[in-house]
Amino acid sequence: xxxxxxxxxxxxxxxxxxxxxxxxxRLKALALxxxxxxxxxxxxxxxxADLTVYAMAELxxxxxxxVTVAMDFDRGADHDQVLRRLVPLAAAxxxxxxxxxxxxxxAWVLHSLINVGNVNRGFDAGYGTLHADGRYERRRFDFKLxxxxxxxxxxxxxxxxxxxxxxxxxxxxxxxxxxQIAAEVALDTLIRRGRLADARAAAEAARYRxxxxxxxxxxxxxxxxxxxxAVDWLEAMPALVDEALAHVEQRYRYENAILTHIRRYRDSAxxxxxxxxxxxxxxxxxDCIRRHTQLQARLLEAGAVFRAEQDRQQFATAPxxxxxxxHAQLLVPTLTLPAGDAERPAAAFFPGAVxxxxxxxxxxxxxxxxxxxxxxxRDTLGAEVVEAELVDLAEPPRFDDETWSGALRLLDLxxxxxxxxxxxxAEARRADERDVADLVALLALHAVSPRVAASRQAGDETLTVxxxxxxxxxxxxxxxxxxxxxxxxxxxxxxxxxxxAEADADAGxxxxxxxGAGIGADxxxGAGGDEDGAGGGSVNGSAGRRRx
Amino acid sequence: xxxxxRVDHEAAxEAAxEAAxxxxxxxxxxxxxxxxxxxxDLVRRYLRDSEFAALTRAVADGLGLVVLDVSERAGIVPAxxxxxxxxxxxxxxxxxxxxxxxxxxxxxxxxAQLAVAALAYPRPADLTDASYVGRVSVHGVDAxxxxxxxxxxxxxxxxxxxxxxxxxxxxxxAAWRLYARRASTGTTRDARRxxxxxxxxxxxxxxVLVDAGCLVLVGDxxxxxxxxxxxxxxxxxxxxxDAAFExxxxxxxxxxxxxxGTVRVVVDEPVLLDAPxxxxxxxxxxxDV
Numbered sequence: 119x120x121x122x123x124x125x126x127x128x129x130x131x132x133x134x135x136x137x138x139x140x141x142x143x144r145l146k147a148l149a150l151x152x153x154x155x156x157x158x159x160x161x162x163x164x165x166x167a168d169l170t171v172y173a174m175a176e177l178x179x180x181x182x183x184x185v186t187v188a189m190d191f192d193r194g195a196d197h198d199q200v201l202r203r204l205v206p207l208a209a210a211x212x213x214x215x216x217x218x219x220x221x222x223x224x225a226w227v228l229h230s231l232i233n234v235g236n237v238n239r240g241f242d243a244g245y246g247t248l249h250a251d252g253r254y255e256r257r258r259f260d261f262k263l264x265x266x267x268x269x270x271x272x273x274x275x276x277x278x279x280x281x282x283x284x285x286x287x288x289x290x291x292x293x294x295x296x297x298q299i300a301a302e303v304a305l306d307t308l309i310r311r312g313r314l315a316d317a318r319a320a321a322e323a324a325r326y327r328x329x330x331x332x333x334x335x336x337x338x339x340x341x342x343x344x345x346x347x348a349v350d351w352l353e354a355m356p357a358l359v360d361e362a363l364a365h366v367e368q369r370y371r372y373e374n375a376i377l378t379h380i381r382r383y384r385d386s387a388x389x390x391x392x393x394x395x396x397x398x399x400x401x402x403x404x405d406c407i408r409r410h411t412q413l414q415a416r417l418l419e420a421g422a423v424f425r426a427e428q429d430r431q432q433f434a435t436a437p438x439x440x441x442x443x444x445h446a447q448l449l450v451p452t453l454t455l456p457a458g459d460a461e462r463p464a465a466a467f468f469p470g471a472v473x474x475x476x477x478x479x480x481x482x483x484x485x486x487x488x489x490x491x492x493x494x495x496r497d498t499l500g501a502e503v504v505e506a507e508l509v510d511l512a513e514p515p516r517f518d519d520e521t522w523s524g525a526l527r528l529l530d531l532x533x534x535x536x537x538x539x540x541x542x543x544a545e546a547r548r549a550d551e552r553d554v555a556d557l558v559a560l561l562a563l564h565a566v567s568p569r570v571a572a573s574r575q576a577g578d579e580t581l582t583v584x585x586x587x588x589x590x591x592x593x594x595x596x597x598x599x600x601x602x603x604x605x606x607x608x609x610x611x612x613x614x615x616x617x618x619a620e621a622d623a624d625a626g627x628x629x630x631x632x633x634g635a636g637i638g639a640d641x642x643x644g645a646g647g648d649e650d651g652a653g654g655g656s657v658n659g660s661a662g663r664r665r666x
Numbered sequence: 667x668x669x670x671x672r673v674d675h676e677a678a679x680e681a682a683x684e685a686a687x688x689x690x691x692x693x694x695x696x697x698x699x700x701x702x703x704x705x706x707d708l709v710r711r712y713l714r715d716s717e718f719a720a721l722t723r724a725v726a727d728g729l730g731l732v733v734l735d736v737s738e739r740a741g742i743v744p745a746x747x748x749x750x751x752x753x754x755x756x757x758x759x760x761x762x763x764x765x766x767x768x769x770x771x772x773x774x775x776x777x778a779q780l781a782v783a784a785l786a787y788p789r790p791a792d793l794t795d796a797s798y799v800g801r802v803s804v805h806g807v808d809a810x811x812x813x814x815x816x817x818x819x820x821x822x823x824x825x826x827x828x829x830x831x832x833x834x835x836x837x838x839x840a841a842w843r844l845y846a847r848r849a850s851t852g853t854t855r856d857a858r859r860x861x862x863x864x865x866x867x868x869x870x871x872x873x874v875l876v877d878a879g880c881l882v883l884v885g886d887x888x889x890x891x892x893x894x895x896x897x898x899x900x901x902x903x904x905x906x907x908d909a910a911f912e913x914x915x916x917x918x919x920x921x922x923x924x925x926x927g928t929v930r931v932v933v934d935e936p937v938l939l940d941a942p943x944x945x946x947x948x949x950x951x952x953x954d955v
Contacts, residue, residue, distance in 0.1 A: 197853060232852075237770075237862040239849035258831055260847050268805065268851045268865070272889065344813055442793065442907045444784035445814075451919045452780060452910070453811075453818060453842040457773055460841035463913035464776030465756045470906030471779050472759075473878045473897070474731070474744055474752040476693050 142247060146259050149243035150281050153263060154178045157230055164226070167219060171212045177227045180207050185264055186278045189329055193269065194277035200228060231264045232276075239266065283330050322402060328369075328409045335362065335416060339423055346427050359420050366414045370407065377403050517557050524549065525557040529582055529603065536604025539584070540591055559596050562603050573608060580605045684708060685722040689731065692742035693752070695879030695897065699741045712736050734904040739796065740896035745905050759874065770844050774864070777845060778871040780910065781811045783902045786881075786894045793903045796896065802881070804869045804889030808850055811864070815846040865889055 157174035184203050188195035204224040209217070233239050240262040247255050263282040266274050338358070342349045349355055377400065384396035442448070452463050480488070517525075528542055539562050546555040565584035573581045584601040591600035688708040691697055699706040712719050713736060722742075726733050730750030734743045746753030756776055785807050786800035787793045819842070831839040845864060852860035859866045872892055875881040880898035885891045914920070 234852070237849075238847045239852055239863075240847060260843075266849060266852045268889070270805075270888070274851055274853055341813070341816075348813075348817060442903075442911060443790045444780075444787055444793070444902070444907060448907060448910050448914070449777075449780050449784045449811075450814060450818070451914055452777065453814060453840070453845070455841055455917065455919065456838045457770070457841050457844055458838065459917055461769075461773050461776065462917065463910040464773060464780055464841075466913040467780050467783070467906045467910035468756045468759070468776050469753050470745060470904075470909050471783055471880070471898075471902055472754045472874060473695055473880060473901050474693060474746050475754045475878070477751050 142245065145245040146243075146261075149245065149259055150261060150263075152243055153231060153233070153241050157227060160230075166222075167215075169219075169223060171215075172208060172223050173211060174223075174227060177204060177208060177211075177223070178231055180204060181224075181228050181231055182263060182278055182282050185276050186283055186326055186329055189277055189333075194267065194275040196275060197228070200276060201225060204228065228264075232266060233262075280330065280333065283326055283333075325402060325406050325409065328406055328413065331362065331365075332409065332413045332416070334358075335413070335420070339416070339420060342424055342427055346424065346431050351424050355420070355424070359417055363414065363417050366410050366417065370410050370414075373403055373407050373410070377407070517553055521553040521557055524554040525561060528554070528558055529561055531582075531603065531605045533580060533605040533607055536602050538589070539601040539603055540593060542603060543593060543596070555595070562601050565603060566601065568606075570608070578608060580607050582606075681718060681721055682725065684711070685718065685725045688712060688722055688742055689726055689729070689744060692733075692744045695877075697741065697879075698895075699738050705741060706738065709736060709738055709741055712742065713738075732905075735900040737796070737896065737900075740900055743897050743900045743904075745901065754878075770848075771862070771867075773841060773844060774848065774867050775871065777811070777841065778807070778864075778868045779875075781807050782868065782871055782875065782881075783898075783906065785810050787899070787902065793899060793907070796899070798899070800894040801884070801891065802872070802894070803887060803891040804865055804872060806888055806891075807868045807872075808865050808889075811845055812850065815842040818842045819846065859889075 154175040157178050161169045161172065161174050181200060181204055184200045185195040188199065201221070201224050204227065205217075205220050208220040208223045208227075209215075212220070229235075233241055238260075240260055242258050242260045244256055244258055247257060249255065261281045262279050264276050264278055267277055268274050335358070338349055338355060342351070342355075380396050380399050380403065384393055384400060387393045387396055448463065448467070452460050455463075525546070528546055531537060539559065542558050542562070543555050546558050561582065562584045565582040566586065568581050568583050570581065582603065583606045584603045586599040586601055589600040591598055688705075688711075691702070691705045691708065697705060699709045712722055719736075723733050726744055729752070730747050731744040731752060732747050734745050736742045744752070756772060759775060782802055786802045787798070788800075792798045792800065818840070822840070831843060848867075849860070849863045851863050851865050859869060861867075861870070869890060872881055872890060875898065876883060876892065880895055880901065881892040882895060883890065884893050
């Protein structure tokens, strides 16, 4: 039985909302190409010169291309970098035009794709949906092609949005995985048939797919870093990671196979044009492999990121009760409200948070003065730079000249009669000069590892040498070995023996310092290497004043 | 007898002058009692002498002010009552924008203030803890709101496939869409911050708060990093949050929480996490939160 229905009160039910989903997608996909067509439509209206010779949509696609290729996991493309590469393309389209115009065109295309003129720096397009009850409703679709983002240092870079990548690839609303497989099957076939230009297109498509894939993962990991609970790590994420890993593995094998294939083709091709194309292709597929490897590394890290974030976030101190939850009870509800309503709570919050302001009311007199005052002339150079008087920042010497002369007099021993450190100290104290005793002890320590080479260069005839023979120093102030301090004569030896002589001196120093290590702290640590090191080490080691 | 009365009058006049002086200190928002001996003495007198306190509040009332709180840390914190000459209005603040985006800009400026407070005091307890000092940055606040918008977008996408807002009815569009749609940053001819971008709007909000003695600049990291002052805490807790909450109540939007807070506060970047992760700007959000 068929009931006659009037078409007025019964619209075709098949065109309900559910049936419209595909239509909505197609309308949106169509809208995405709008800004590119717009470039060509608007070029005639640009002032200054006739720019109709340029194929703007083509330049636009190239710009999106450049940004997409430059995008990796963390960053995007530099403004200038994109412009630099876009200018030659513009120049190729109109070689007769001046270089300044090429730059202007390139900048115009890039700014149009960012949509600098719009406060949102984005685009919108209208579309309609037909409801099951026959109601037709217009909606607005907002989208962006290129977005500007700031890195931690405040530098601004460009990224292509998912929508832009979709426009480029031309595969609208398709599943990433299957599209990539299809792209690569096509690539392989094309190479086999020697159609390299097409193969190149397919390879590039494959690369965009990879970028898109990485972008998805990046966003999930970012969200995890903010809040572990915001991402489903129980099922969705492990599934995604597993799937992506399997995918990368397969792609890697496949692309390597393709790569060997093209390489062989490249090396055997006779036509130089084909050879060049094949070489290009090798670069692109190589880049694909690099990106896959990068993605794989990130995938392997994903689990670690999750665990680290879980540790970090779970074990944060539990908050206690009290107060209003500004985020959950104010910010989120306000953001959820329609714009018209949301202004009420937001505006109510404003005066309280900002606090009071003191009204400023200038006197008429001051106002007249202010208005009549001539503008201050700014000196472009600024104030004169004052020549600063610089004083050497030197620490005053620890021991004064008098002390030095006293200590050196004590150490000016007869080369034939070495003395014990304890005796020297006692003598220094007899003169009732504490500093002399300190200096004598330090000089004796230095003498454990004498600077033979330096003294020889200085032309000294004798040199103070101290040796530890195992006697323990019994002193109220110093600890360590009771060194035998003496004066050794420096003898000039023939060239060949010089090294040996130095080695001897080193060995002696080592032995002394090594013995010192048993008494002091870490004298041995510095004693091994050069003479200076050994001296310094000994001083650090056994010069430690005994603490009373 | 008349002599005594005259003394009384003089004392009363003196007290009134001191009360007004205390208020005048409070109207210089960046001044704190720790930096001015007279101010500190007057605050102490207010806290000790209930008669003087009542007098101060009466003077404030006459001027169209409400004394929110008086403490040695924050000093006296007055707030402009409605229609007071001292109250800062959203209209004065967001007047610069014009044309079709005027309404949107007003809302975004107001939301930025709300977001700064929400990130400065992420947990309910932070508002009541007088010793709590929040730390916020321009990029941190922007990323925080964007993340909230993203979660709301996910929620919206789950409900309906036709998620796009209706054409020609901007007032019916959800507020988060406005924020999410606005560019977060952008280049300008003179290398300044793009004032219409969300980071520009947030930076403006923070600079106003600095002038109002609510935030103190501590560094230029992440677009400008600030710490909160006790004054800001008092203003948000005693006045702003309640006013906004009442408006939400009037609109029938009530969110019940368990008081434990919905924002997770993370102490700092973990040592274990690899270095590149710390470079990601969004990772800073967690730290800033």
